[in-house]
Amino acid sequence: MKSPLLGLLLIPVCTGHSNHGEGTTMINNDKKSTRRRRNLVESIRTYIPRSEVADAAAVDLDVHAIKNELGKLDDEGWTNAMAIYHQGAFSKPIATVTLIKPLQDSISSGKTVVGIAMDGSEIVGETIGNVGVNETIIRIVYDNDITETGHTHCSVGGNPSPIVDGCLQFEGNITIDDDQSFQYTYNVSESNHNDHTLLELSTHAKSRMWSCSHCPFRTFSKYYNYFGEFDYADRIIQDAFRGQEMELDNGNMDLGYYSKYGLKEFISKAISYLSIWMYTIRQLEQAVADCEKGEFLQAVHFWDEAVAMYTGSRGMNEGDNSSNNGDLMLHQADLRCQEFNTCGASSDSRTGQSYVNLQVFAHFADGQYSLLHNRCEQAAQNKQEIIRLMTIPLVQATLRYAHIIAHETYFNEKHGSQASLYALSILPLVHDCSPPDAAVLYQELKSKNTADVNFGAVQQALENTYSCLNIQCSEIGGIWDETIGDYKYDAYPCGAAAQGTAGNFLDAVLAQGTAGNFLDAVLGGAIGGLVFLTALGVWTWRRNKLLKKEDGEYSSSTSTSNYWQDDAGDGKEGGFRDEPKYVDTPKMETSQKLQDVLTHSVVGDQEEEHEDENSTNWQDEEEVDFGEESESESSSEEDNDEEFPEDEATYSGNHKRSSNSYEV
Numbered sequence: 324m325k326s327p328l329l330g331l332l333l334i335p336v337c338t339g340h341s342n343h344g345e346g347t348t349m350i351n352n353d354k355k356s357t358r359r360r361r362n363l364v365e366s367i368r369t370y371i372p373r374s375e376v377a378d379a380a381a382v383d384l385d386v387h388a389i390k391n392e393l394g395k396l397d398d399e400g401w402t403n404a405m406a407i408y409h410q411g412a413f414s415k416p417i418a419t420v421t422l423i424k425p426l427q428d429s430i431s432s433g434k435t436v437v438g439i440a441m442d443g444s445e446i447v448g449e450t451i452g453n454v455g456v457n458e459t460i461i462r463i464v465y466d467n468d469i470t471e472t473g474h475t476h477c478s479v480g481g482n483p484s485p486i487v488d489g490c491l492q493f494e495g496n497i498t499i500d501d502d503q504s505f506q507y508t509y510n511v512s513e514s515n516h517n518d519h520t521l522l523e524l525s526t527h528a529k530s531r532m533w534s535c536s537h538c539p540f541r542t543f544s545k546y547y548n549y550f551g552e553f554d555y556a557d558r559i560i561q562d563a564f565r566g567q568e569m570e571l572d573n574g575n576m577d578l579g580y581y582s583k584y585g586l587k588e589f590i591s592k593a594i595s596y597l598s599i600w601m602y603t604i605r606q607l608e609q610a611v612a613d614c615e616k617g618e619f620l621q622a623v624h625f626w627d628e629a630v631a632m633y634t635g636s637r638g639m640n641e642g643d644n645s646s647n648n649g650d651l652m653l654h655q656a657d658l659r660c661q662e663f664n665t666c667g668a669s670s671d672s673r674t675g676q677s678y679v680n681l682q683v684f685a686h687f688a689d690g691q692y693s694l695l696h697n698r699c700e701q702a703a704q705n706k707q708e709i710i711r712l713m714t715i716p717l718v719q720a721t722l723r724y725a726h727i728i729a730h731e732t733y734f735n736e737k738h739g740s741q742a743s744l745y746a747l748s749i750l751p752l753v754h755d756c757s758p759p760d761a762a763v764l765y766q767e768l769k770s771k772n773t774a775d776v777n778f779g780a781v782q783q784a785l786e787n788t789y790s791c792l793n794i795q796c797s798e799i800g801g802i803w804d805e806t807i808g809d810y811k812y813d814a815y816p817c818g819a820a821a822q823g824t825a826g827n828f829l830d831a832v833l834a835q836g837t838a839g840n841f842l843d844a845v846l847g848g849a850i851g852g853l854v855f856l857t858a859l860g861v862w863t864w865r866r867n868k869l870l871k872k873e874d875g876e877y878s879s880s881t882s883t884s885n886y887w888q889d890d891a892g893d894g895k896e897g898g899f900r901d902e903p904k905y906v907d908t909p910k911m912e913t914s915q916k917l918q919d920v921l922t923h924s925v926v927g928d929q930e931e932e933h934e935d936e937n938s939t940n941w942q943d944e945e946e947v948d949f950g951e952e953s954e955s956e957s958s959s960e961e962d963n964d965e966e967f968p969e970d971e972a973t974y975s976g977n978h979k980r981s982s983n984s985y986e987v
Contacts, residue, residue: 370684374628378519379519381519389590405564408521408594410516410520414467417451417518423506430453436448439495479511525560529553532605549574550751556601559571560593585737595650595651626687635649635650637649671797690709715794721742726802760785
């Protein structure tokens with residue numbers, strides 16, 4: 324039997340749209356397959372994908388569009404953002420056309436389709452699903468040319484500003500497989516939609532991360548065991564859209580504290596760092612599982628998609644400044660390294676790429692090589708290291724916003740909502756390591772309308788779990804203060820003491836430079852030093868006092884829906900009044916139009932236990948059929964025992980882990 328790797332090594336890339344049991348088009352010398360597909364991503368920074376990933380990378384365009392709509396801070400923008408979340412806009416655009424005459428012969432999935440776009444140009448796509456004799460409905464997935472234009476030329480779905488230049492004309496002829504021409508008609512505005520939506524990343528979590536043959540996946544299990552719901556990310560996002568209190572097993576927060584000004588930050592980041600973050604890990608897990616079953620081409624495809632979803636379409640090029648251009652993990656890692664002095668290969672700089680991204684992409688490349696060469700155990704190790712590294716920027720973000728709030732004179736809900744979101748993103752991991760420390764983190768950073776946050780308690784609770792999370796102090800770093808060229812006095816890296824004020828004080832004195840003003844410098848420095856030491860003493864007393872609290876004092880409490888409104892009324896920073904004023908305000912009202920979107924999703928019932936076997940949304944465990952050459956003689960569905968703890972019962976079965984008596 325021909326080796327399953329032979330075809331992969333001879334064919335550098337696979338193209339076409341892989342769907343549930345519908346196959347993938349391969350590049351070869353066949354005349355009917357020589358047309359170059361425009362949505363082939365040639366590189367993702369230093370990584371070379373072996374399969375099509377443009378649609379996976381385009382999820383960041385949906386997130387970016389949602390951010391823009393939420394930024395309008397009105398009901399119309401809120402409704403538009405929800406429509407994009409439910410219906411998609413840029414990822415995997417599909418047209419459903421009606422043939423004028425029924426088919427005389429059947430057409431299989433994956434056939435190349437050529438037609439004329441609304442702007443008169445030629446467009447290329449391929450059929451989705453098999454079409455039988457006498458049928459008239461054909462679904463066509465468009466090529467996604469994000470690498471050329473930065474967006475999809477046919478973007479309808481839930482897009483409030485539809486792009487139809489690259490959509491098929493409302494009527495005309497399409498050529499299938501280069502030799503069959505068919506006349507068709509369809510509604511451009513109603514029959515173009517997206518098969519990838521941000522909503523389903525969470526609503527399909529049970530079937531794709533928990534109850535599949537090789538599930539449950541380890542990281543997802545920690546989040547499910549903590550929140551108590553398979554679709555926890557979607558529930559949190561939907562509650563944020565409504566501005567209401569969450570109803571999960573743990574980690575509940577009353578989002579009625581925040582107006583649209585704070586919720587816009589919470590929602591966009593929840594999509595990126597709760598939903599997409601977890602699905603990126605899911606693709607890595609799926610890749611390793613497929614490798615162990617001998618499905619190597621499919622394994623590489625899932626791995627490629629994980630890289631695309633980590634990076635996004637807006638950060639693919641090496642020269643992109645991901646700290647300013649992006650909404651996914653690549654952006655988050657580069658942004659935080661500047662704030663925590665963890666950029667560069669040694670994690671000790673504030674310029675260049677982050678240490679996290681440099682390490683992650685090294686493991687992406689190494690993992691792909693391992694999958695190509697049937698080294699599943701090595702790929703599993705790469706996967707675990709990537710997951711570990713993906714946690715670091717979320718810890719840094721949690722520390723940063725906790726520190727900002729702790730030092731604010733008046734509460735800024737934009738900062739508060741982000742602190743709450745980032746805490747939610749890591750609470751399940753912290754709780755899995757130490758429930759008492761998770762309780763401290765939750766109580767300090769849960770939604771509230773005051774700046775009453777004990778940063779020392781937050782910092783200590785997180786540092787207590789670094790060993791369990793396999794995180795090094797040097798990888799987290801400390802919060803950098805650019806004005807003094809050093810870490811903030813209360814936010815040094817763990818294990819590193821502050822450098823003290825004596826040296827800085829002497830430098831300040833000597834910096835005066837002349838004998839004439841030396842005495843003034845000494846007196847001024849002495850007074851400044853006295854004030855600083857007094858403030859430091861007060862802070863140290865308060866920190867030590869709060870850190871001595873018994874664990875039992877950190878418990879859930881009932882919250883109210885009061886939030887502080889700024890005098891300016893424009894939702895911008897800097898509009899705070901001299902004295903804080905709190906008003907009893909009902910939870911954010913939901914317009915009727917928005918309520919219609921909330922209660923009626925085009926995706927369908929989110930609670931269904933089983934997915935449609937013909938579903939083409941995203942990639943499921945057996946979605947890609949690469950033909951006989953890619954199949955292994957072994958079809959074992961056993962998971963790698965090293966991927967799970969000795970207590971297998973913790974991660975098996977369709978029931979939650981028994982709840983801990985320590986309630987968070």
